[in-house]
Amino acid sequence: MxxxxxxxxxxxxxxxxxxxxxxxxxxxxxxxxxxxxxxxxxxxxxxxxxxxxxxxxxxxxxxxxxxxxxxxxxxxxxxPAMAANSNDQSAPATSHPAAQPANDVIEIPLHGRIAAGVPIEALEGQSTLPVPAALLGTGEHYALEVSGDSMIEAGILDGDFALVKRTSSARDGEIVVALVRGEEATLKYLRREAGMVRLDPANAAYEPQIYGPDEVEVQGKLAGLLRRYH
Amino acid sequence: MxxxxxxxxxxxxxxxxxxxxxxxxxxxxxxxxxxxxxxxxxxxxxxxxxxxxxxxxxxxxxxxxxxxxxxxxxxxxxxPAMAANSNDQSAPATSHPAAQPANDVIEIPLHGRIAAGVPIEALEGQSTLPVPAALLGTGEHYALEVSGDSMIEAGILDGDFALVKRTSSARDGEIVVALVRGEEATLKYLRREAGMVRLDPANAAYEPQIYGPDEVEVQGKLAGLLRRYH
DNA sequence: TCTCCTAGTGAACATTCGGAGAACAAGCAA
DNA sequence: TTGCTTGTTCTCCGAATGTTCACTAGGAGA
Structure with a gap:
């Protein structure tokens, strides 16, 4: 390659x-x-x-x-050596030479529902969700249950689990978890224009929201999605 | 081969x-x-x-x-099984604190892409995909990579992984893997009417297809969905 | 706000390396 | 025979690399 x-x-x-x-x-x-x-x-x-x-x-x-x-x-x-370098040696989690399934799965915290009007930190997690490592990249991730239909045209439905990579930076056009005015966390497309930050829903029934750069804090970006059918 | x-x-x-x-x-x-x-x-x-x-x-x-x-x-x-996943990501999060192995994970076979004009049995797979047990119910499951946009309005996008429960029966309105005339496997809404079987896409750009009961074989029904964002 | 400096961008040129594919032939199995 | 895999030669062109030079975006500081 x-x-x-x-x-x-x-x-x-x-x-x-x-x-x-x-x-x-x-x-x-x-x-x-x-x-x-x-x-x-x-x-x-x-x-x-x-x-x-x-x-x-x-x-x-x-x-x-x-x-x-x-x-x-x-x-x-x-x-293993790299693991010892990059992280604290106290994490012995890397000793699974052939533990096949275990290597492919990461347990990430489930922080509750998003778009519930509550900063997600407030919900720091009770439960965790096992996720195929292949769905995630590098970095720290967490999961949120999606509430509402504002991203429906991006194929993100009410009740889906969003897998989010914790980061404070994101590029235009990415789907991010944005904390607005320290109060409300939502999942939206991020776009910047003319010094402002625009949060675009993926649903024609909703309007894009425009905020000043200080009003919006990116808390993560969408890395994966899980859905259950009943 | x-x-x-x-x-x-x-x-x-x-x-x-x-x-x-x-x-x-x-x-x-x-x-x-x-x-x-x-x-x-x-x-x-x-x-x-x-x-x-x-x-x-x-x-x-x-x-x-x-x-x-x-x-x-x-x-x-x-x-590792995931190496076969068309995309990158054979090297998952090399090491970070949150990465812990999990137990409640099921390894299910990945049978290739669906809507590729090939009966999925023909693709009986080498690779497997670890999936949180919570996403699945009882029974035998397998995974397919979704090809095409015919189910886009149901929030199922090209490249998603469909988790399918193997069954030959399904109820009206469920999303099923249907093998048409022994040739083509597709993912569609199943509806029966007047002794015929209708396969409904979830995309206004596609037409529902109506077949005789003998022409369509249900191979499974949609139980879950995985998606990756890059 | 303005200015300066640094890091990153990218056009242009030359050279070597690597991939695409047509054309023809031989061996082998159904 | 027909169809498929394999082996070979040859040609063409695009990719990868090394280099120079000029330009631009951003951040730091006056």
Missing amino acids: LTRKQHELLRFIQTRLDESGISPSFEEMKEALDLKSKSGVHRLISALEERGFIRRLPNRARALEVLRQPDDASLRATR | LTRKQHELLRFIQTRLDESGISPSFEEMKEALDLKSKSGVHRLISALEERGFIRRLPNRARALEVLRQPDDASLRATR
Whole structure:
């Protein structure tokens, strides 16, 4: 899936993220790959993004996120080491060499219903929900039960479980959990325009809402969805 | 399923990916198979792709990904099931505190895409998908990747994973996997009227289809849904 | 608000590498 | 025979890489 250079760069980025938590700048990547110009890095980054290995915020410095690891044994072998690096060694949760089902499932907290007029922190969780790891990317996730039909045209129905990645940044067009004026958490499309933040429902019966940047806090972005039919 | 050469090539690719994480180029595969030309490799690659064993980005160098192993128990044991999930994500959240194994999880077989014009039995699957037991009821279940937008108004989008309970009976108004004339499996609302069976899409752009009772075989009914956002 | 600096963007050029595919032939099984 | 897999040669063109240079967006500070 990756060429040599792409692979090399991806590993460098991942290493830096593991060590310092900060993505390297183009300049640093240039040095690491022994190039004389940032342009080469730029193209490699673009290729990695195109192939779905990283994600980035355009025009933002050091705004890289690794989405997947290259599919190779050396990584699999080093994963325990990485775990020890990136996180506290006190988490022994990684010792499941062949515990097949367990490796594929992540237990995430269920924080209650969204669009209930209550900040979701208030509902910090009682229960948890097991979720296939494949539905999630990296990072911390939680689940919310969707209330209402304001996102129905995006295929998100009342009663669905939204799997949300905890983050305070999101890109235009992504579906986010937004806390409005510290009071109300809703699930909406995020769009920014003219210094304002617009929250777009996916239901022609509802109006987009426009707020000042200080009125809206992104609490996470939609990473997956679970639904039950009875 | 695979010819000797295809099998040999697939194993070579997998080996290289395991060792280096970088897919081999046509030139390298040519050498490995002891051929004198890349064209042979080209045809083998095409065959492997057509049969769903590998995935590739067209016109991209070294952009191969192995989706399935040949039906070979020794190999299969070493590959997590989700590797076969068309998209990325074979490397889930490498390590974070919230990632804990769970018990109430059921591993169900993933039978391929539905609405692909192929009876799903034909795709009897290598891969499996871990699913929270809470999403399913009793009985035997399997998963299908949804193809197309014919159920979009029911909140079922292209690329979603439908969790299906295997059953040959369903009630009016339920969403079922229906095999039409032994050929085509589709996901539709089931309705019976005047001795006929009607399969209703949930998309105004599509027409309901009406069949004789002998033409339609219910293979299961929708029990749950998984979706990933990228 | 304005100005400056840095990091990121991307066009352009050259070189080498890698993939697509037509065309022809041989071996083999139904 | 017919159909399929395989082997081979050859050609064409696009991808990947390295490099230079100029430009732009954002953030920091005056």
